[in-house]
Amino acid sequence: MLFNQQFLFTPGPTPIPDRVKLAMNEPMIAHRSKAFSHLLEDVSTRLQPIFGARNPVLLVAGTGTSTLETAACNVVEDGDHVVVVVTGAFGDRFANICQAFGANVHRLNIEWGKACEPGQLEEFLKSLDVRVKAIFATYCETSTGVLNPIKELGRITKQHTDALFIVDGVSCIGAVPVAMEEWKIDILVSGSQKALMLPPGLAFIALNENAREVINNCKTKRFYFDVNRYLTSYYEETSTPFTPAVSLIAGAREVCSLIEEEGWENVIARHQLLKEMLRRGLEEIEIPLFVEDDIASPTVTSIQPKEELIGTIKQGLQEKFGIIIAGGQKHLKGKILRIGHMGYCTPYDVLKVLTGIEMIQSNVLDRNIYGKAIAKAEEVWGKNV
Amino acid sequence: MLFNQQFLFTPGPTPIPDRVKLAMNEPMIAHRSKAFSHLLEDVSTRLQPIFGARNPVLLVAGTGTSTLETAACNVVEDGDHVVVVVTGAFGDRFANICQAFGANVHRLNIEWGKACEPGQLEEFLKSLDVRVKAIFATYCETSTGVLNPIKELGRITKQHTDALFIVDGVSCIGAVPVAMEEWKIDILVSGSQKALMLPPGLAFIALNENAREVINNCKTKRFYFDVNRYLTSYYEETSTPFTPAVSLIAGAREVCSLIEEEGWENVIARHQLLKEMLRRGLEEIEIPLFVEDDIASPTVTSIQPKEELIGTIKQGLQEKFGIIIAGGQKHLKGKILRIGHMGYCTPYDVLKVLTGIEMIQSNVLDRNIYGKAIAKAEEVWGKNV
Numbered sequence: 001m002l003f004n005q006q007f008l009f010t011p012g013p014t015p016i017p018d019r020v021k022l023a024m025n026e027p028m029i030a031h032r033s034k035a036f037s038h039l040l041e042d043v044s045t046r047l048q049p050i051f052g053a054r055n056p057v058l059l060v061a062g063t064g065t066s067t068l069e070t071a072a073c074n075v076v077e078d079g080d081h082v083v084v085v086v087t088g089a090f091g092d093r094f095a096n097i098c099q100a101f102g103a104n105v106h107r108l109n110i111e112w113g114k115a116c117e118p119g120q121l122e123e124f125l126k127s128l129d130v131r132v133k134a135i136f137a138t139y140c141e142t143s144t145g146v147l148n149p150i151k152e153l154g155r156i157t158k159q160h161t162d163a164l165f166i167v168d169g170v171s172c173i174g175a176v177p178v179a180m181e182e183w184k185i186d187i188l189v190s191g192s193q194k195a196l197m198l199p200p201g202l203a204f205i206a207l208n209e210n211a212r213e214v215i216n217n218c219k220t221k222r223f224y225f226d227v228n229r230y231l232t233s234y235y236e237e238t239s240t241p242f243t244p245a246v247s248l249i250a251g252a253r254e255v256c257s258l259i260e261e262e263g264w265e266n267v268i269a270r271h272q273l274l275k276e277m278l279r280r281g282l283e284e285i286e287i288p289l290f291v292e293d294d295i296a297s298p299t300v301t302s303i304q305p306k307e308e309l310i311g312t313i314k315q316g317l318q319e320k321f322g323i324i325i326a327g328g329q330k331h332l333k334g335k336i337l338r339i340g341h342m343g344y345c346t347p348y349d350v351l352k353v354l355t356g357i358e359m360i361q362s363n364v365l366d367r368n369i370y371g372k373a374i375a376k377a378e379e380v381w382g383k384n385v
Numbered sequence: 386m387l388f389n390q391q392f393l394f395t396p397g398p399t400p401i402p403d404r405v406k407l408a409m410n411e412p413m414i415a416h417r418s419k420a421f422s423h424l425l426e427d428v429s430t431r432l433q434p435i436f437g438a439r440n441p442v443l444l445v446a447g448t449g450t451s452t453l454e455t456a457a458c459n460v461v462e463d464g465d466h467v468v469v470v471v472t473g474a475f476g477d478r479f480a481n482i483c484q485a486f487g488a489n490v491h492r493l494n495i496e497w498g499k500a501c502e503p504g505q506l507e508e509f510l511k512s513l514d515v516r517v518k519a520i521f522a523t524y525c526e527t528s529t530g531v532l533n534p535i536k537e538l539g540r541i542t543k544q545h546t547d548a549l550f551i552v553d554g555v556s557c558i559g560a561v562p563v564a565m566e567e568w569k570i571d572i573l574v575s576g577s578q579k580a581l582m583l584p585p586g587l588a589f590i591a592l593n594e595n596a597r598e599v600i601n602n603c604k605t606k607r608f609y610f611d612v613n614r615y616l617t618s619y620y621e622e623t624s625t626p627f628t629p630a631v632s633l634i635a636g637a638r639e640v641c642s643l644i645e646e647e648g649w650e651n652v653i654a655r656h657q658l659l660k661e662m663l664r665r666g667l668e669e670i671e672i673p674l675f676v677e678d679d680i681a682s683p684t685v686t687s688i689q690p691k692e693e694l695i696g697t698i699k700q701g702l703q704e705k706f707g708i709i710i711a712g713g714q715k716h717l718k719g720k721i722l723r724i725g726h727m728g729y730c731t732p733y734d735v736l737k738v739l740t741g742i743e744m745i746q747s748n749v750l751d752r753n754i755y756g757k758a759i760a761k762a763e764e765v766w767g768k769n770v
Contacts, residue, residue, distance in 0.1 A: 006412065006414075008412065008413055008414070008415060010415040010417075012628070013413045013414075013415070013416060013628070013631055014413065015412065015413055016410075016413055016632075021410045024409070024584075025401075025406045025410070027391065027393065027400065028393055028398045028399065028400055028401055028578075028584065029391075029393070029398075029709075030393060030395040030398065030709050030711065031398060031585070032395075032711070033709070061446070061447050061448040061451065061585065061586050062446050062447050062451065062609065063446040063627055063628040063629065063630065064627065064628050065608070065609050065626075065627035065628065066446065066447065066609045066627075069608050069609045073606075073608075096608070097608045100606055100607065100608040100611075101606050101608070102606055191628070193413075193628060193631075199409075199413065199630065199631055199632035199633070200416070200446060200628045200629065200630050200631055200632075201446050201586040201587075201630040201632070201633060202586075220606070221458075221485055221486050221487055221605070221606065222485065223450070223454050223458075223481070223482045223485040223486070224447065224450050224451045224454045224610075225609075226485075241450075242448055242449065242450035242451070243397070243398070243448040243449050243450065243576070243578060243585045244448065244585065245448065245584065245585050245586035246398055246578075246584055246585055247401075247584035247585075247586070248584070248586060324414075324415050324418070326415065326417070
């Protein structure tokens with residue numbers, strides 16, 4: 001390779017904007033200070049539109065799984081019945097966490113690569129003759145690139161149960177629309193290292209009054225992830241119960257500015273464009289897409305080339321073209337490849353990854369397809385300028 | 386104030402060296418990659434001398450309290466008897482965490498500002514007629530600035546019980562000597578934002594074979610903080626079970642370099658010097674020290690001016706001299722002030738804080754003591770050049 005730069009296209013962690021790095025590099029401040037309280041309040045409230053939340057978003061120092069655990073261990077008690085919609089590895093993790101905290105987990109297993117259809121959840125709920133305390137779902141299933149129809153699943157949840165509806169938004173919040181109240185989401189969690197353009201280490205929890213009541217009554221043993229402590233600390237002192245991840249929160253403030261300057265609607269539209277450009281470009285060079293268009297996430301795209309080409313493409317992209325993408329997880333290991341395109345990502349980045357792929361394909365297939373995917377992607381972009 | 390800079394002297398978070406910031410700003414890397422495995426192994430092993438550990442140090446994304454919880458929830462089961470040596474707010478927190486996880490907590494309460502003497506622990510253990518599963522102690526009690534005699538407490542622990550000896554090293558590891566095996570420490574935890582010169586958000590866990598066995602058998606419900614998962618992931622894949630705090634770990638590598646370049650013994654000696662300079666300087670201007678010399682931590686110094694001066698000094702330092710120190714916690718609020726001097730801190734920084742204090746004192750007492758504390762501190766430094 002004639003250059004030494006690498007370009008990160010994994011579905012998290014994602015690249016960090018320079019402005020965010022600079023914000024994180026501001027001199028450290030004391031966390032029990034007015035300056036920090038202002039910072040915390042600023043970030044917690046400016047994140048509200050991004051989370052479609054009516055209340056300030058709580059911040060916990062931890063990575064993605066910590067936010068799933070926070071959502072689970074504040075609700076689930078020993079022996080409770082919960083439903084987890086499992087559409088991939090992260091739905092599976094949600095289920096495992098609930099299980100670790102003693103829940104009777106009813107897994108609604110969906111074939112990986114498909115979304116959970118509202119009717120499937122409806123039927124599943126009808127088949128259960130227990131009181132379900134919570135229904136857990138994954139908005140974007142990072143392991144497949146599927147975007148589940150959360151709004152519809154929320155409707156079904158509330159139509160058939162009085163359960164809390166709890167959503168993992170880790171790999172899409174900051175890139176996709178969401179409206180907690182309208183969509184009947186009681187708890188929405190996310191992490192910093194995906195569409196929110198930060199390094200891993202900051203977890204976000206948005207919740208409504210229903211959730212607060214359940215959390216307040218939940219007896220499960222917990223301390224660091226006890227949401228009651230975060231609520232008390234936020235509402236009584238505009239603070240955090242434990243030392244917060246100060247520099248990441250300073251970075252989050254800059255992320256809010258970046259999103260506000262671009263315009264939240266534009267951020268959503270940009271991610272749609274990135275998805276369209278990438279998918280149409282990949283189709284053009286006959287790379288099979290793993291997920292159908294209408295349920296494909298605007299943040300991560302899975303492709304399913306012939307199995308014997310999987311390694312060639314992934315390693316070739318890295319070694320010859322400086323492009324880092326991710327493989328499949330669990331039973332999809334060696335079967336699919338995943339390309340992240342969220343957060344600090346422009347149409348040029350999509351063109352970059354398409355360039356790498358079509359050049360690899362030209363080499364491997366010994367067939368001149370130079371520029372073919374790019375032309376198609378530019379055509380898509382052209383309609384959206 | 387004729388300048389707008391602020392100087393952070395809280396006992397954590399502490400200032401971040403530019404080299405560490407630059408390291409954290411390196412382009413984000415994928416966490417399931419060889420590059421990350423190399424980074425993780427490099428940091429985990431290079432931290433060993435700093436933790437006096439025979440095994441690589443495990444890394445968890447979370448702040449100080451998360452590391453205390455990790456130490457507790459992997460060991461303590463419902464109904465277990467544990468002893469917590471409480472010498473201040475963080476011993477108290479350790480006890481609260483153990484309680485939250487269902488332990489019968491036997492608190493050995495020591496007057497705040499004093500260390501736990503070995504004889505006190507010995508007597509306390511003799512008075513208990515239950516099997517104690519673990520004894521928790523705080524190396525440096527951040528809320529008072531006391532350094533507990535961990536080596537002696539370890540000896541007593543093992544002489545009288547077969548309990549695990551678990552130590553909170555959050556506000557001193559990276560500045561003080563420690564030897565897990567010789568001192569009989571089974572689990573030693575620390576955080577990133579104190580002497581280790583990083584922003585808050587990375588937790589460190591060092592443990593021995595005894596601890597591994599107990600942790601492996603511990604049935605307490607946990608997931609994100611389950612040390613077994615971190616052990617498996619580290620030893621089988623040189624990885625982490627969940628997304629790690631990549632940028633903080635990159636920063637930690639630079640911290641290891643900084644400490645190695647200075648020399649670990651010199652780092653320890655420097656902190657001793659900072660303590661001596663500060664304490665002798667403060668004495669010189671008649672600021673009462675809250676903690677006796679022989680148990681005072683080399684990382685944080687508590688002072689106990691007349692109560693009516695506490696606010697004047699703290700606010701005056703901030704508003705007129707750009708120096709941020711911390712107040713007392715819990716019942717010591719309004720009674721003491723705490724000055725942090727750990728990590729990225731040189732003798733010049735101690736002179737800076739002494740300047741602020743003696744100038745405030747000159748103003749408040751309307752007495753010319755300009756340069757007095759400084760002269761004494763320089764004298765101390767002069768003997769150590």
